[in-house]
Amino acid sequence: MENLRIEKTSDSPAVNLDPDSGILEIKGRSIADDINHFYQPILTWIDSYSKKPHQKTVMKMFFSYYNTSTSKSISEILKKLDELHKKGFDVKVCWYYDEGDESSMEDGEDFKEFINLPIEVIESK
Numbered sequence: 001m002e003n004l005r006i007e008k009t010s011d012s013p014a015v016n017l018d019p020d021s022g023i024l025e026i027k028g029r030s031i032a033d034d035i036n037h038f039y040q041p042i043l044t045w046i047d048s049y050s051k052k053p054h055q056k057t058v059m060k061m062f063f064s065y066y067n068t069s070t071s072k073s074i075s076e077i078l079k080k081l082d083e084l085h086k087k088g089f090d091v092k093v094c095w096y097y098d099e100g101d102e103s104s105m106e107d108g109e110d111f112k113e114f115i116n117l118p119i120e121v122i123e124s125k
Helices: 035-053 068-086 101-116
Strands: 004-006 014-018 023-032 056-068 088-099 121-123
Touching: 004 035, 014 035, 023 035, 035 068, 056 068, 068 088, 068 101, 088 101, 101 121
Parallel strands: 023 056, 056 088, 088 121
Antiparallel strands: 004 014, 014 023
């Protein structure tokens, strides 16, 4: 299975999904006009990855800003990872937020309550 890499732009985050290490990263701003179009390849990649995942998967998410449409895509990603976790695989999500950004911290805490997946909310300095 191939890595999925998407370069960061002014309105979409950098993406690096590495099946060999099990480290999946999304980092940056997510405000693209057609957010569903942007996230569809990521969701499709996770579906394929879930058929033969690394024993330990770590999803690292760090959004400097994202719009409401992105939160739906984040939820879909987390649901797919939760399914993998329920199958007995070691799956962890690291939700990073800028120091002092209480809104982003609360978003991470909200996602934590929404899903049974282990989510660590981490302040980035």
